[in-house]
């Protein structure tokens with residue numbers, strides 16, 4: 001049984017309990033983060049902490065802990081939860097809600113005691129050969145709200161879209177908002193259009209993915225041309241490569257879109273280059289060369 005952190009205590013998972021009056025349960029009134037861990041080291045912890053702060057600010061909830069305290073809890077859980085499967089890749093999941101109020105009431109309670117939860121899960125080692133097989137995707141209308149930059153635990157839109165993709169035999173949905181590509185149901189989207197790597201610009205239509213930012217940084221360092229710009233569903237349909245990015249899926253090529261092959265139906269050369277750069281970046285983290 002894994003050990004988790006809940007409101008100041010370290011507990012076995014089955015003993016971690018919250019009230020049914022928790023506003024996370026009643027209203028999805030909270031935010032979360034998912035941070036990948038390689039060789040016991042958290043990838044881009046600073047950036048994840050900054051995004052957590054931004055999400056908390058956006059929902060007007062005070063950060064209950066300092067960055068140092070968040071890191072201490074994560075490091076303790078990582079030590080308490082050695083991997084049982086192959087590899088040592090993990091991810092840290094953390095969640096903060098507006099806590100328990102005496103009564104169900106939409107307005108904020110006068111006094112807030114945030115509920116703070118963290119757990120560590122194993123992440124199956126990501127193998128390049130497997131990734132190269134790629135996945136299929138479908139385009140769907142982005143039915144979500146107007147604050148997609150907040151990493152909110154209110155994921156009903158996302159899960160319905162993901163399930164609709166699964167029901168259609170696809171691994172992930174690519175969301176279209178007024179003709180423009182925003183992101184995946186739980187990932188950011190990249191396309192190679194006229195040999196340029198393109199991804200939608202930051203704003204309230206998509207989550208500012210930490211993996212997305214890292215890919216752009218690595219593209220800049222490695223002379224891969226990229227643009228953060230709006231691009232249309234039409235451009236996506238004729239792109240020579242399409243990728244998903246996320247902390248848990250890393251960089252995943254899309255080889256089939258809406259039942260048709262993407263280019264020749266295989267992962268493309270820019271993905272091949274980027275995945276090697278990304279793996280090298282992970283190797284540096286494992287060896288302690290970078291944070």
Ligand code: PDD
Nearest residue numbers: 034185186187188207209210211246247
């Ligand atoms: N989700 N967009 C959405 C809607 C997401 O849910 C995610 C990640 C991303 C990618 O963000 P990042 O690179 O920081 O992981 C983009 C996580 C993994 C999840 O909900 O489990």
